[in-house]
Amino acid sequence: MPHTQVIEQLKASLQTAYRQAIDADARLDQLKKAGHVKxxxxxxxxxxxxxxxxxFGPYVKELALEMDALxxxxxxxxxxxxxxxxKLALLLQTMQAFKSNSK
Known part of the structure; x- marks a missing residue:
């Protein structure tokens, strides 16, 4: 796969991570208000x-900056x-596990 296709695939995954991070961070805010985030x-x-x-947002931002450099x-x-x-895989897996466990 040419490097441009690899980069485009990674950018798509990063966009997915960004959208999931918004939801996950909102859920973390709810949990913090309830006194559960320690x-x-x-x-x-x-x-x-x-x-x-x-x-999660700051980690997505870090990966976005790295993607720009890449x-x-x-x-x-x-x-x-x-x-x-x-790192991208760990971020996506962690957000998925958080989503599954925080319902």
Whole structure:
């Protein structure tokens, strides 16, 4: 698959993550008002994120900034994808699990 198609697929996944993050963050706000949110961060540095937040939106923003850098530097695309794809997958999986468990 040419790198432009890979980048377009990743952008589509990132858009999905953005939409899910809005819903998940709204649910987190509801849970916080009810006194149930007692954590300070969703992901740790060991999971590859430099962001530290108790909301999903900032992690999506971090990945969007990385995506912008990826799409402008195709020479290092393969190496960059090795760290980017697992973080995107972890974000999507975590939001899906949160959605399933917070009903």
């Amino acid at each position: 954590f300070t961060t969703i992901f740790t540095a060991e999971e590859g994120f430099s962001t530290s937040s108790n909301r 799409s402008h530097n195709t020479e290092t695309l393969a190496a960059a994808l090795e760290s980017y794809v697992p």
